[in-house]
Amino acid sequence: MGERPLIVGPRRDPVDLAHWLEAAYPALAPAIQSRPEDVAYIASSGRGARDARTYRKLLLPSLDLRDPAGVRRKLRRFAARERLRIAARELETTAADVDVTAKELADLADVCVEVALNEALLWADLRYGIPTKTDGSRNGFCVIGMGKLGGRELNAGSDIDLLLFYDTDEGAVVKDGVVQEVSLHEYFTRVAQRLTSTLDEPTEDGLVWRVDLRLRPEGSRGPLVNALAAAERYYESWGRTWERAALVRARPSAGDLAVGEQVLGALAPFVWRREVNPQVADEMAAMLLRARAEIGEAEPRRDLKLGPGGIREAEFFVQSLQLVWGGREPTVRSTNTLDALRRLRARGFVTEREAREVGDGYLALRRLEHRVQFATGLQTHAVPEDPVLLGRIARSLGFRGALQLEKDLDRVRKRIGARMASLTRHGLVEKGEPSHSLERLLSALDARDEPRLLASLEERFDPIRAPDLARHLLTLAKRPDGPLGARSRDQYPELAATLIDALADAADPEQAARLMATFFARMVTPSLYVRAMAEDQLGTRRLAGLFGASAFLGEAAALHPDLVDRLLFRAMAGPIDAARTVDVELEQLGDLDAIPDPVARLDSFVGALRRAKRGVTMEVGVADLAGELDTRKCTLTLSIFADFVLQHTTRFALASGNGGARAEGQPAPKIAVIAMGKLGGREIGYGSDLDLIFVYDPAGQDEDEAQEQSIRAAQRVLRILSMPHVDGPGYELDTRLRPSGNHGLLVVSIEAFARYQETQAAAWERQALIKARACAGDEALGARVMAIAAEAAYERGAAPAAEVHRLRMRMERELAGERRGGARARYDMKLGYGGLVDVEFAVQYLQMVHGRDRRVRTQDTEAALGALEACGYMDSTVAASLREGYRLLRQLEQRARVHHGSTNPFIEEGAPGLTLLARRMGMRDGRPRGSAAEALLARYVHVTHEVRAAYLTVLGIASEG
Structure with a gap:
């Protein structure tokens, strides 16, 4: 029998967990044996990821910053326990990948630096006085995280690379109202020395983290700390390419974060150049070769970081493209390697295949690097030569043994090496004559020879999992003026190669080709978009990438070419403004009241809302795919937009009678529209229903008449929101959360609402009111409804x-x-x-x-x-x-x-x-x-x-x- 992978699930028994960790990571055995309480804590704690907020809550209550010895001791023990917990979490195959645990480590380091800095500042204040600017306010001091700390990609055995800055030298240190002899620079130098000592001075409890300050201006010869003005002067006069690359991953880590942002803002012109200079990649490659020569290893391939196709090459591939394009395209600026790669892919600067190969390879190397460092207890990037240890590491990663691991490692490094080499050998966009495989493919298209086309596709599409791909390509080539048509290829010789490569590199090539064919099939004269694609290769890659990545967004774009023009062949307009999008569409209609036909008026109004909806949905979706918006920001933006639609719709419905005719002289009823469920929590997604209830106030009118008017108005609101329209779908609606559910009236008076909540509402109905939120209609009435809802939800306690x-x-x-x-x-x-x-x-x-x-x-x-x-x-x-x-x-x-x-x-x-x-x-x-x-x-x-x-x-x- 061969070796079996060392893969196990979460361990809850402390003894079992200790034995398991020692078996996987022998270097951790002394720490495990000396502090068994840490293992017991890890076994009993949850397996969820921890962030900086959680670390602060666990650590800060036990600290007294006036007790330096206590701070040092508790910091060391806390950091050691949490690193051990993270090692266990990463080793558990169901817990987290290395990028998740790397963020945990970085957040842990941030909090440790924050505590050490606060202790150092308090010590310096008591000893020297308060650093004070000329306006009497306190000087700001910030720690900038660099390298893997800045990117929240910290290794198990990493140093933390720091830059230390304060805001200005204009001021003095003041104690008891008296200016002290110590200068601001001397004050912050002492703070820096104490901060560093607290973190990396060894004691009987070990150390918190090794600190590296060599990335500072002038390196080891430069001052430990710099004022903002001095830093600006240095980088303007002496800054080099490697320092630009280093600052790509700079992030305020601790201290006065506003000062940190001010520093990075001031240095942005040095880092992010407006001109596109592909030679940056050559300079980065030269730096890599120098670093590799400096390590002087007999077997550089064993070095996971600096060896050929190693971690540094993956990082430099990403950073090179960021430095080339980041001046013109701010969206690609990110300190995190994987996030930056996603952004580059979304903007078309790398293909789907490139992003997958570099991203997957980078993570494979980082996983191995983490396991090596945990297993050896050393700050090393070298693959162990000990076959027993390497076999143990291999099995912990799911391989059958060391041989399988080394084969996989060789495959990964070849792919990363090829990608980095592609930037330096051929430039960022390959040019030249089509390859022989492309010529065969185009010849088969011209001949409409599907068997020959299928054979040629196998040379270019890897792997070919798309039985209908050939048919879609034939559709794209059918018309002479289509994107792969004969006339288009004569006019734009490079377009066919660009488009075929873009489709091949899409996440789903068949889907991308199908939607591309749908897109062009709707056009009477496709030449406008064919020309745009020929002139904008990045736009072409973005379009193919969007079609291949998202059926939802791709189908919307294929049916509405204006969305493609807006999002892919124009510069992005900046942050998504949901309210402004609605306003712009309605403003373009002009005066609605000037449209005499009520049916036409309604159609125009609904069309404007639908166009705004599809535009905002598309913008949010593209930003989501690009990693520019996280899930919470996406749902918040979509919810805010739905609120604006509801507000405009309610006003329109209340101002209109049946069929859209305005009811002259008739007072509009007071109605409040209450959002429930996901809309109430501002958490709706791309296809969410809108959960709504309607509450009215008779306001002195006859009760029956007020109810009838309110019901008609609510029905108009629901009709406008959901009616079919050529400009796109509306919202699905759900009114089942109204009092008495499906059996209750569509609209309820505020008195009936209050009475129902007081006497009839079930516990689950009161629980649903936690999500209630007034989102449209009469604001004062909405506030009254919310007061009743809050009393029902919060004042009467929970059900058993x-x-x-x-x-x-x-x-x-x-x-x-x-x-x-x-x-x-x-x-x-x-x-x-x-x-x-x-x-x-x-x-x-x-x-x-x-x-x-x-x-x-x-x-x-x-x-x-x-x-x-x-x-x-x-x-x-x-x-x-x-x-x-x-x-x-x-x-x-x-x-x-x-x-x-x-x-x-x-x-x-x-x-x-x-x-x-x-x-x-x-x-x-x-x-x-x-x-x-x-x-x-x-x-x-x-x-x-x-x-x-x-x-x-x-x-x-x-x-x-």
């Missing part, structure tokens, strides 16, 4: 936990439709085991229990989680599990919609498109779990188990029942 749990289990049994485990497993992200409803029920239950504390009153689930944790109503470990689960599930829900265009809440093993979805979720092929799709499913199962455990803990339920 057993009742809440019974309802939750009923939803899971009757509505989820899951198949957990076994072949073709299917999971419901919303209603299933450990799904979004688990998080929402746990949070809302505690909000109702502690609702008299106004700090926990919010419709936003993540904000409520933070408030409950901050107020002490929820354990930090439980909060971390719920927060991590909620973020992952919401992101997965949104990504499934944007990539596949489906609104169903399921992910299913073996489903078409699961691999693409998994990659967009950050999963990669080649991880210990196998394929990206397998990694996603494993991650899902792990996270939902953690969420369910946290949910049960919150409700105090011992058995799921």
Whole structure:
């Protein structure tokens, strides 16, 4: 029998965990044996990721900054325990990939630096006085994280690279009202020395982190700290390419973060040049060769960092392109390597295939690097030569043994090396005559010879998993003026090669070709867009990339060429302004009242709203794919836009009579539109329903007449929101959360609403009111409704936990439709085991229990989680599990919609498109779990188990029942 991979799940027994860690990482054995309480803590703690906020909450209460010895001791022990926890978390195959644990390490380092700095500043204040600017305010001092710390990519054995800056030399140190002899520069130099000593001076407890200050201006010969003006002078006069590259990953880490942003803003012109200079890549390659020569190893290929095709080449590939394009395209500026790669891909500066090969390879090398450093306890990047140790590391990564690991490593390095070489040998965009394979492909297209075309595709598309690809390419070449037509190829000789390569490199080449064909089939004269594609190769790659990455966005773009023109062949207009988008479309209509025909007036109004909706949805989706907006910002933007649509729609409906005719002389009823569910929490996604209830106030009118008017007005609102239109779909609507549900009136008076909540509302209905938010209509009435809702939701306490749990289990049994485990497993992200409803029920239950504390009153689930944790109503470990689960599930829900265009809440093993979805979720092929799709499913199962455990803990339920 051969060696078996060393892959295991989370360990809960401390002894078992200790033995397991020692077996995988022998160098950790002394620390494990000397501090068994750390292992017990890790075994009992949750497996959720920790961020800087969590670290502060765990560390700060135990510290007294006036006790330097205590600070040093506790910092060292805390950092050692958390590093051990992170090692265990990364080793568990269902816990986290290396980029997640690298962020945990970076956040841990940030907090440790923050504590050490605060202690140093307090010490300096007491000893020397207060550093004071000429205006009497205190000087600001900031620690800038560089390298892997700046990119939140910290290694298990990394130094932390720091730059130290203060705002100005204009001022003095003042103590008891007297100016001191020590200068501001001397003051901050002493702070820097003490900060460094606290972090990296060895004691019996070890050290917190090794500190490297050599990236500062003038390197080891330069001052430890610099004022902003001195830094600007240095970089303007003496800054070199390597310093530009280093500053790409600069990030304010601790201290006065505003000063840090001021420093980076001042240095931005040095880093980000407006001119496009491809020679930057050659300079970066030369720097890499010098660094490789300096290490002088007999076997440079064993060096994971500086060896051929190593980590540094992957980083330099990304940073070179950032430096080339970042001056003109600010969106590609990111300190994190993988995030920057996503942004470069979204803007067409790298292809989907390049991004996948460099990203997957970079992570494979980083995983191995982490395991080597944990296993050896050394700050090393060398692959161990000891076959026993290397075999142990290989099995911990899911390989059968060292030989399989080394074969995979060789494959990864060749791909990264080829990508870096492509920047230096051929420039950023290859030019020249089409290759022989392209000539064969185009010849087959001209002859409309599908068998020959299929054979030529196999030479260019890797792998060929697209049975209908040839048919779509034939469609693109059918018309002479089409993008692959004979006349277009004569006019624009390079377009065919650009387009074919762009389609080949798309995430889904067949889908990209299909949507490209649909796009051009709708045009009477395609020459305008053919010319635009020929003149803008990046735009062509963006278009093919969008079509291949997202069925939802791609189909919308294919049907509406104005979206393509707006998003891909023009400069982006800046941050998405949802309100302005609606206003612009309505302004272009002019005076609606001037349109005499009420049907035409309604059609014009609805068309403007639909055009605004498809534009904002497309902009948010593209930004989402590019990684420029996280899930929370996407849902917030879409929710804000829906609010504006509701406000305009309500005003229009109230100002119009039946059929759109204005009701002269008739007072408009007072109506408040109340958002519920995801809209209430400002959490709607790309296909979300709008949950609404309507409340009216008779305001002195006859009750029956007021009710009838209000019902008609609400019906008009719902019709306008949902009616079909040539300019795009509206919103799906759900009014079932109104009092008495489907059996109740569409619109209810405020008195009836208050009476129902007081005497009839079930506990689940009161719980639903936590999400209630007045979003349109009469503001004063909306405020009155919200006061009633708040009293019902928060002042009367929660239902018994057993009742809440019974309802939750009923939803899971009757509505989820899951198949957990076994072949073709299917999971419901919303209603299933450990799904979004688990998080929402746990949070809302505690909000109702502690609702008299106004700090926990919010419709936003993540904000409520933070408030409950901050107020002490929820354990930090439980909060971390719920927060991590909620973020992952919401992101997965949104990504499934944007990539596949489906609104169903399921992910299913073996489903078409699961691999693409998994990659967009950050999963990669080649991880210990196998394929990206397998990694996603494993991650899902792990996270939902953690969420369910946290949910049960919150409700105090011992058995799921």
